Amino acid sequence: MKIIVGGGIAGLWLALECQSRGIACCVLEQGALGQAQTLASQGMIHGGTKYALDGVLSQAATVIGAMPSRWLDALAGRGSVNLAGVQLHRSDQLLWSTDSLKSQLVGFFASKAMASRMQRIHPDDEPGFGDAGFRGMLYRLNEPVIDVASCLSVMSEQLHGCIFQAQVQSLVWQGDRVIGVETDGGRLDGDTVILTAGEGTEALLADSPHQDIRMQRRPLAMVAARLVHPTIPIFGHHIGFGSKPKLTVSTHHAAAHQTLYLGGQLAEDGVNLSDDAQITQGIEALQTSIGWRQFDIIDLSVIRVTRAEPATGQGHRPDTAAVFPRKGLIVAWPTKLALAPALADDVLAIFQGQETATQRPAWSTPGIGQYPWH
Numbered sequence: 001m002k003i004i005v006g007g008g009i010a011g012l013w014l015a016l017e018c019q020s021r022g023i024a025c026c027v028l029e030q031g032a033l034g035q036a037q038t039l040a041s042q043g044m045i046h047g048g049t050k051y052a053l054d055g056v057l058s059q060a061a062t063v064i065g066a067m068p069s070r071w072l073d074a075l076a077g078r079g080s081v082n083l084a085g086v087q088l089h090r091s092d093q094l095l096w097s098t099d100s101l102k103s104q105l106v107g108f109f110a111s112k113a114m115a116s117r118m119q120r121i122h123p124d125d126e127p128g129f130g131d132a133g134f135r136g137m138l139y140r141l142n143e144p145v146i147d148v149a150s151c152l153s154v155m156s157e158q159l160h161g162c163i164f165q166a167q168v169q170s171l172v173w174q175g176d177r178v179i180g181v182e183t184d185g186g187r188l189d190g191d192t193v194i195l196t197a198g199e200g201t202e203a204l205l206a207d208s209p210h211q212d213i214r215m216q217r218r219p220l221a222m223v224a225a226r227l228v229h230p231t232i233p234i235f236g237h238h239i240g241f242g243s244k245p246k247l248t249v250s251t252h253h254a255a256a257h258q259t260l261y262l263g264g265q266l267a268e269d270g271v272n273l274s275d276d277a278q279i280t281q282g283i284e285a286l287q288t289s290i291g292w293r294q295f296d297i298i299d300l301s302v303i304r305v306t307r308a309e310p311a312t313g314q315g316h317r318p319d320t321a322a323v324f325p326r327k328g329l330i331v332a333w334p335t336k337l338a339l340a341p342a343l344a345d346d347v348l349a350i351f352q353g354q355e356t357a358t359q360r361p362a363w364s365t366p367g368i369g370q371y372p373w374h
């Protein structure tokens, strides 16, 4: 049996791929499903356009390019993972530049590099833009945005009887091979242990002989703005002068209010600021990036989340999902929600031929986590 440690998007997608191939597996989750990075994400299934803002189609853009259609197939109930029933916020994302020349040039070069997946549209064709006084260039990207909680819910239903509440405390070794895990509920043996535990993977590898597998943390300081009145939802990126979006916005409903969830460069730059200072930056970013719209804001808060990824040396963003196979052990980080299918493909390619039958534990099932802006 395959033991998958961590019930975020990576572990759950992999478990569904195993299930569809008749490979016995179980997922062990210490808290609630998705509670770490997955539910803190903006749900954007990137196809790489934001990696082509400098007009160069990087390796990252090429690898991730296949992910939107992979997810759309799953959402339509086609393919090995069936996500029919997951709520789609939008089937596309927007990308806009302001009226500054530099910002417009960034959009122009990106549209050349990603011509097949990025169309320029007239602002009048997009509610909340032309009619509201937007001046600049507007593009539509063929990259969907999903409601992450509904995705976790659909996945968890399909994996009924395969997901268990357990905190893995250590790996069980036989010589240089991993043969199982020690948990707060007891020991569980399997033929392969797959660590998709996000930030938790680092502690599980601390005493292992595999010190070559190293993790990096890239923190974010997201800003959540709760609104008095519902507004036309926005899912997209304002491009500035650089190779990263100045602001990435997604819109969510929580407890009778709508929330604008603000990331992109704002969240990267704000990690060393106090909450008050970051909230000020968030208000300025709304003004600079979506200044043609008026928002009645009840309150703003800062949501600090750490991205856990394989170390890249200089702390840069890794290009694609990372999978490290060792004896009886596979260590994996998707590095993006969108890349969960790519991670599962790489892990499945390693499995071939190894399988032992083991009984699943009789532990309880974890619930689904909550969005951090609740």
Ligand SMILES: Cc1cc2nc3c(=O)[nH]c(=O)nc-3n(C[C@H](O)[C@H](O)[C@H](O)COP(=O)(O)OP(=O)(O)OC[C@H]3O[C@@H](n4cnc5c(N)ncnc54)[C@H](O)[C@@H]3O)c2cc1C
Pocket: 005, 006, 007, 008, 009, 010, 011, 028, 029, 030, 031, 032, 033, 034, 035, 036, 037, 038, 039, 040, 041, 042, 043, 044, 045, 046, 166, 167, 168, 169, 196, 197, 198, 199, 200, 201, 204, 220, 222, 263, 305, 306, 307, 333, 334, 335, 336, 337, 338, 339
């Ligand atoms: C603010 C933010 C916004 C983002 N937006 C996007 C986006 O729009 N699009 C995109 O593609 N990507 C986005 N990402 C990246 C994406 O969220 C992550 O790459 C992805 O969710 C990682 O999934 P995961 O399953 O590897 O990790 P996680 O979601 O962190 O899950 C790991 C799980 O392992 C469990 N665990 C840890 N240790 C143990 C243990 N010892 N025993 C048992 N369980 C354990 C944890 O409780 C957790 O549930 C964003 C990330 C952040 C932080």
